[in-house]
Amino acid sequence: MHGAGLDQEITRQFTRLTARCVDVVVAEELRGKLRVSLETGTPLRVKLGLDPTAPDLHIGHTVVLHKLREFQELGHDVIFLIGDFTGRIGDPTGRSETRKPLTAETLRKNAETYKRQLAKILDPARTTIEYNSRWGAALGSEGLIKLAAQSTVARMLEREDFRTRFTEGRPIGIHEFLYPLLQGYDSVALRADVELGGTDQKFNLLVGRDLQREAGQAPQAIMTLPILEGLDGVQKMSKSLGNYIGIDEEPRAIFGKAMSVPDGLTLRYLEFATSVPREEIACLRAGLAEGKIHPREAKIRLAKALVTQYHASPVAEEAERWFNETFSARVFPADAPRFTPAPDVLEDGARIWVVKLLTLCGAASSSSEAGRLIQQGGVEIDGEAVRDRNTRIQLDRERQLKIGKRRFFKIVPPVRK
Numbered sequence: 001m002h003g004a005g006l007d008q009e010i011t012r013q014f015t016r017l018t019a020r021c022v023d024v025v026v027a028e029e030l031r032g033k034l035r036v037s038l039e040t041g042t043p044l045r046v047k048l049g050l051d052p053t054a055p056d057l058h059i060g061h062t063v064v065l066h067k068l069r070e071f072q073e074l075g076h077d078v079i080f081l082i083g084d085f086t087g088r089i090g091d092p093t094g095r096s097e098t099r100k101p102l103t104a105e106t107l108r109k110n111a112e113t114y115k116r117q118l119a120k121i122l123d124p125a126r127t128t129i130e131y132n133s134r135w136g137a138a139l140g141s142e143g144l145i146k147l148a149a150q151s152t153v154a155r156m157l158e159r160e161d162f163r164t165r166f167t168e169g170r171p172i173g174i175h176e177f178l179y180p181l182l183q184g185y186d187s188v189a190l191r192a193d194v195e196l197g198g199t200d201q202k203f204n205l206l207v208g209r210d211l212q213r214e215a216g217q218a219p220q221a222i223m224t225l226p227i228l229e230g231l232d233g234v235q236k237m238s239k240s241l242g243n244y245i246g247i248d249e250e251p252r253a254i255f256g257k258a259m260s261v262p263d264g265l266t267l268r269y270l271e272f273a274t275s276v277p278r279e280e281i282a283c284l285r286a287g288l289a290e291g292k293i294h295p296r297e298a299k300i301r302l303a304k305a306l307v308t309q310y311h312a313s314p315v316a317e318e319a320e321r322w323f324n325e326t327f328s329a330r331v332f333p334a335d336a337p338r339f340t341p342a343p344d345v346l347e348d349g350a351r352i353w354v355v356k357l358l359t360l361c362g363a364a365s366s367s368s369e370a371g372r373l374i375q376q377g378g379v380e381i382d383g384e385a386v387r388d389r390n391t392r393i394q395l396d397r398e399r400q401l402k403i404g405k406r407r408f409f410k411i412v413p414p415v416r417k
Contacts, residue, residue, distance in 0.1 A: 052110035060237030085136030
């Protein structure tokens with residue numbers, strides 16, 4: 001490809017790839033890389049690294065995954081890097097204290113779930129999965145010393161989180177300074193042309209550019225994308241905060257959670273966490289602004305898009321039907337899971353402690369969690385809230401148990417002998 005056609009294709013790819021990005025470092029370098037790629041027919045090597053610190057991906061993670069998919073659709077190669085070596089240190093980004101290290105076994109199990117979940121968004125044929133333990137472990141003590149010599153304490157303290165902790169007298173482990181260096185070294189090992197990340201990763205990505213220069217490589221272009229707020233509309237989406245939509249969750253859970261997104265975030269979720277065409281999102285935005293579209297319609301579009309993305313379109317239709325029956329009509333779902341407690345856990349042969357009931361049926365993982373659910377007003381029996389954790393439930397008939405907004409159980413008395 002040459003001449004005007006080449007220039008047009010460079011502009012087309014550059015415009016599509018940089019849309020919705022926060023930072024592009026350096027834009028002209030990215031244009032140059034696209035030019036060389038198109039002239040030589042050599043795909044760009046586009047890298048995204050993620051430490052397997054939790055067992056599941058949520059839609060906050062998929063913001064960068066959707067951008068990776070755009071690179072694939074334009075013919076470029078994606079490297080998804082699982083940080084099983086850096087994960088042993090723990091990314092200090094945004095942390096006010098040192099992370100607790102994870103075991104190699106935990107990291108391995110989490111990494112396996114990532115590999116399976118990636119195929120829901122990325123094209124497996126154009127995705128290379130790498131593990132940074134392959135070269136990280138081979139560095140050895142001498143290699144780590146040489147790597148550490150390529151930066152300074154002053155450079156590390158340019159990071160806001162490190163600088164804040166240092167100023168406030170909170171501990172910073174020496175090993176934490178190694179994290180950005182090891183992440184940057186990943187780019188050297190992979191000879192990355194482009195690296196993606198959230199806006200909170202910008203410092204680490206820049207370190208990769210520095211180390212590539214030191215290694216005699218052309219520095220990677222950097223593209224950062226927004227951090228998606230959680231369902232609370234305030235804090236970053238996080239499984240630990242419980243404000244997330246997991247891509248491996250059941251269709252009804254995904255649909256219900258999407259319908260609880262704050263009105264002001266619906267379009268943002270559609271834009272960054274789905275494949276809904278931008279033209280359709282623009283129409284929704286205009287309709288909402290003019291009052292021609294109700295916010296609930298936009299949420300339904302979001303919920304169906306997410307369920308379709310991670311399950312299938314017919315499943316999304318069924319989830320919508322279930323949601324409307326259950327929440328709009330306030331009907332207890334007919335297909336709620338049934339649970340029958342064993343006779344030996346009943347008191348006086350007919351009553352069960354509500355805390356024990358919640359843990360036995362799987363609604364709570366522990367007695368303390370069950371207590372918190374009750375204290376927060378999130379437990380109902382036959383439509384009435386349970387306020388006292390010492391409550392005993394009479395199982396003289398089938399009872400309807402509701403936890404929060406989206407979890408239901410039918411509690412069936414054991415058969416008397």
